[in-house]
Amino acid sequence: MEKDELSNHIKKAQSGSTESFGVIYDQFSQPLYRFIRAKTSGNQQAEDLLQETFIKAWKGLPLFNPDAGSFSGWLYKIALNAITDHYRKNSRIIQTVEIFDNLDAPASLNSEQDLDKNLSSEKLRQMLSQLPDNYRTVLELRFLSDLSIKETAQALNKSSLSVRMAQHRALKKLQTLIKQYPEHELR
Amino acid sequence: MNSADNRKKDDIQSELSKLSESFNLPKDSQKQIRNSVLAQISNITQDQKLTLVKKTSWTFGLARLSFALAVVFVILSGAVYASSQALPGTALYKLKMAKENVELNITPSPQKKAYIKANHAQERLNELKAIDNPQTPQSQQPQKEEALGRAKTEVNQAINSLQKVEKDYERKGNNDNASEIRKKIEDLSNEAKKQGVKIEDNQGKPSKEDKRSQNDKERRQDNQQTNDSRDSENSKASRKNNTSGKIELLDVKNSKKTEDN
Numbered sequence: 001m002e003k004d005e006l007s008n009h010i011k012k013a014q015s016g017s018t019e020s021f022g023v024i025y026d027q028f029s030q031p032l033y034r035f036i037r038a039k040t041s042g043n044q045q046a047e048d049l050l051q052e053t054f055i056k057a058w059k060g061l062p063l064f065n066p067d068a069g070s071f072s073g074w075l076y077k078i079a080l081n082a083i084t085d086h087y088r089k090n091s092r093i094i095q096t097v098e099i100f101d102n103l104d105a106p107a108s109l110n111s112e113q114d115l116d117k118n119l120s121s122e123k124l125r126q127m128l129s130q131l132p133d134n135y136r137t138v139l140e141l142r143f144l145s146d147l148s149i150k151e152t153a154q155a156l157n158k159s160s161l162s163v164r165m166a167q168h169r170a171l172k173k174l175q176t177l178i179k180q181y182p183e184h185e186l187r
Numbered sequence: 188m189n190s191a192d193n194r195k196k197d198d199i200q201s202e203l204s205k206l207s208e209s210f211n212l213p214k215d216s217q218k219q220i221r222n223s224v225l226a227q228i229s230n231i232t233q234d235q236k237l238t239l240v241k242k243t244s245w246t247f248g249l250a251r252l253s254f255a256l257a258v259v260f261v262i263l264s265g266a267v268y269a270s271s272q273a274l275p276g277t278a279l280y281k282l283k284m285a286k287e288n289v290e291l292n293i294t295p296s297p298q299k300k301a302y303i304k305a306n307h308a309q310e311r312l313n314e315l316k317a318i319d320n321p322q323t324p325q326s327q328q329p330q331k332e333e334a335l336g337r338a339k340t341e342v343n344q345a346i347n348s349l350q351k352v353e354k355d356y357e358r359k360g361n362n363d364n365a366s367e368i369r370k371k372i373e374d375l376s377n378e379a380k381k382q383g384v385k386i387e388d389n390q391g392k393p394s395k396e397d398k399r400s401q402n403d404k405e406r407r408q409d410n411q412q413t414n415d416s417r418d419s420e421n422s423k424a425s426r427k428n429n430t431s432g433k434i435e436l437l438d439v440k441n442s443k444k445t446e447d448n
Contacts, residue, residue, distance in 0.1 A: 018225055018228055018229050021224075021225070021228060022221060022225055025221050025224060025225075026221070029212060029217055029220065029221070030211065030212055030217065031207075033210065033211075033212035033217075034207050034210040034211065034212075037210040037212075038210055043216075047212070047216055047220055050212070050220055051220050051223055051224055051227075054220075054224045054228075055224060055227055055228060055231075058224075058228040058231060059231060121202075121205065121206050121209060124202050124203070124206055125206065128203075128206075139203060143200055143203035143204050143206075143207065144203065144204075144206065144207040144210065145207075146204075146207075171196050171199055171200070174199055175196065175199060178199070
């Protein structure tokens with residue numbers, strides 16, 4: 001979706017158009033879900049949090065100021081707060097390890113190629129879970145949700161420079177972890 | 188970082204992007220959530236949305252008010268601080284006097300009041316010194332008479348109050364404090380004399396107010412005595428009148444008796 005088109009829908013949604021909000025949902029639900037899913041332990045929990053995020057976004061839309069930052073950064077910030085609130089209510093700490101351990105296996109694992117790919121992803125998930133939480137969140141926002149550096153910075157309330165630094169360090173650390181694994185174990 | 192490292196980094200990034208596919212939201216779930224969200228938000232009235240906005244604007248309003256109050260407080264504190272150096276005739280001098288009055292009025296203890304009065308008197312003497320200073324602008328010179336008059340009043344009042352406190356300490360046998368007060372009186376008197384401020388002779392004697400109240404008391408006592416003596420005379424007179432009345436009555440009775448006989 002073009003930027004102008006999106007801002008048009010945001011304006012319409014701000015003045016009460018549920019139809020435009022539906023378009024916004026279609027645009028953001030998938031990457032937002034990927035981000036929430038990576039931070040939660042089950043599909044159902046992630047779906048509930050996705051729904052909660054969009055309802056909160058609707059309620060808070062009159063406060064959204066396009067001059068203050070991007071819409072996606074604002075939306076991901078709401079999602080992060082919803083996740084934090086969810087874990088606070090349930091008196092649980094976000095478990096970085098279980099996020100990637102509890103993933104449901106993809107439905108189709110027919111070819112050998114798919115199996116190899118899956119094993120590789122499995123190792124990658126394990127390595128990601130060994131990263132500090134702030135590094136992991138940056139990587140999730142950047143590569144799982146495809147947010148730009150600026151949008152990631154807005155969602156995390158950080159400067160673009162610190163996000164860039166965190167991303168660089170996170171990738172370097174991940175690289176080190178990959179090096180520690182023997183080549184045959186990665187596949 | 189070399190090109191091999193960069194390539195590896197790119198690989199990791201593409202692996203991470205591939206990983207995101209594992210987290211895809213199934214189409215039917217996506218549609219289901221969409222319907223649920225749209226159904227729920229259509230029930231959220233504009234008022235509910237506005238409440239959130241109003242709440243936030245109220246918070247912003249409070250923050251703005253607090254900021255404004257903080258600014259006023261800082262300006263006032265600055266003005267009060269700046270006024271401590273003010274000389275008679277300047278704009279801040281009234282503020283300085285007001286501050287001293289407040290300081291004096293909120294102090295309940297007579298001992299502390301006496302000390303504060305002494306400090307204020309010392310400040311008046313400092314002002315006199317500052318006006319006499321050749322570096323002080325000529326515009327301040329006409330204020331000298333006024334400053335001298337004020338210094339005289341305040342120094343005498345301070346010495347008076349200090350002497351009362353000194354006597355009080357002496358009566359209680361607290362000689363250390365009494366001698367400290369005596370020293371303060373002496374310092375203030377010497378400083379005042381240096382500045383040409385006349386110390387009144389009646390120091391240690393009752394103040395004008397005390398004198399006035401003493402005179403009132405004496406006058407009241409005199410009046411009471413006069414009233415008392417007048418009352419006693421009246422009562423004597425009435426008693427005498429009563430007695431003479433009785434005598435007259437007796438005389439009439441006696442004369443009637445003799446007539447009857």
